[in-house]
Amino acid sequence: MINKQYDVSCGARAGAGAGAGAKAVYSFQHKTKKVVLCCDVKMGKVAVGAAVVCAAACAAAAMVVRRRTKGSGKWGRAEALVRELEEQCGTPIAKLRQVADAMEVEMHAGLASQAPTRLQMLITFVHNLPSGDEKGLYYALDLGGTNFRTLRVHLGGKEKGVVKLESEEVSIPPQLMTGSSQELFDFIAAQLAKFVSSEPEELHPPPGRQRELGFTFSFPVKQTSIASGNLIKWTKGFNIEDVVGQDVVGELTKALQRIGLDMRVAALVNDTVGTVARARFSDQDVIAGVILGTGTNAAYVESAHAIPKWQGLLPKSGEMVINMEWGNFSSSHLPLTEYDQALDADSLNPGEQIFEKIISGMYLGDIVRRVLLKMAEEADFFGDTVPPKLRIPFILRTPDMSKMHHDTTPDLKEVGKKLKDILEINNTSLKMRKIVVEVCEIVAARGARLSAAGVFGILKKIGRDKVKAGEKQKSVVALDGGLFEHYTKFRSSLESTIKVLLGDEAAETVSIEHFNDGSGIGAALLAASNSHYLGLQES
Incomplete structure (x- = not known):
């Protein structure tokens, strides 16, 4: 276990021209729950009063011990870790706007460069x-x-x-x-x-x-x-x-x-492009498609004139669907935690797919597991020993996290059941279950709000983030994927965040709609719209 050590220094006058200083060092040992104090006295020319100085230093140290370790038991330390997580995962609107701006910059770079960029911005033809x-x-x-x-x-x-x-x-x-x-x-x-x-x-x-x-x-x-x-x-x-x-x-x-x-x-x-096609068949106002499932990606309809790397003839439609591969987006503005860094380091592709690793269904549950593991290690949150199953990567899946997050029973029965069935953690208290739900809320909200920032970045890139004078052009963003479809609180958070980012007037012109099976129906529709027999379709 990690021991925390603090220094407390004080000085006292011990006679004319004489100075004395003392430093008391204490170490709080989490494993033994003991506080170890050590007094170090440094005296000047006159040693008179050294004992008083040391006593003062020790008293000061003891006061800090009491203040800093007051909540250092199971609940206090656990609460401290949750507050730390909440702070690190913070997504205030100002930060989300920075993320959206960074997304827009990367989109421009990817459309201009034939060389690999963070956002590949693939031309789909x-x-x-x-x-x-x-x-x-x-x-x-x-x-x-x-x-x-x-x-x-x-x-x-x-x-x-x-x-x-x-x-x-x-x-x-x-x-x-x-x-x-x-x-x-x-x-x-x-x-x-x-x-x-x-x-x-x-x-x-x-x-x-x-x-x-x-x-x-x-x-x-x-x-x-x-x-x-x-x-x-x-x-x-x-x-x-x-x-x-x-x-x-x-x-x-x-x-x-x-x-x-x-x-x-x-x-x-690509399945994301298929989502755009599936949605466009039903609604001609569709301008983008986003997959939020096990993985994540986005595609959108771009003006052919705005693609510098396009070398061919401009299409008659004047537009081109771009596959962003936005899972690989990364920015210094993304609120990353030690848990994200550890997950990335342990992954098969360290340093890649950073955006995907903090917003998609493959990873959200494991981020929660990593937080709970630290709570178990540093706060004995689940008892004196760390539950062995809690050390198994990806044992806690995002659907399980969603079930716990959506538990509305008075005693959070579903949370207790999931902890028991998946992690073999028995006899959890209501207070413990509430903390687990709070961790789920923090991780899910960050993912949803960052997803909203990504969508807002697309809207900014194509000028659909504001209402043009004299017109209210409707824009529909098609969403698909199990995370969006089944994780209700994730979906609600995403939708409400987009409205705040857009503002009241623009929010009236943008809608988020669920369209499923872009990889199937969307592919068939693209076969139809690119058929050799256009105009000859049979009824």
């Missing part, structure tokens, strides 16, 4: 977003991890919207995740063909018309067109070397050809 008029049958393939989904989406235009949605989920055999490119894509193509075979006869495409597919590929890709992109690296347990550097659409297309499935990949998309 998506400039034909859904108009709402799309009709017909389109497919989507959502490959984001150890499972993938196949979807069949029947669109009915503005009047009917999404008429019908069918989907299947398939687990990828572990050996295919580290095998060859052909083995993986042949398996995916075979499953897709099986799904297509169940297509109702009345929805079959006319002779000579290919089926079209939106391909959500949630791995780092350098996009080269709306329907092509080279894999930068695998993540999430995949390691197939012969795909790295290759066009993933090309690999899938070859596999489709090998089994005779006549299907064209019309759009290669």
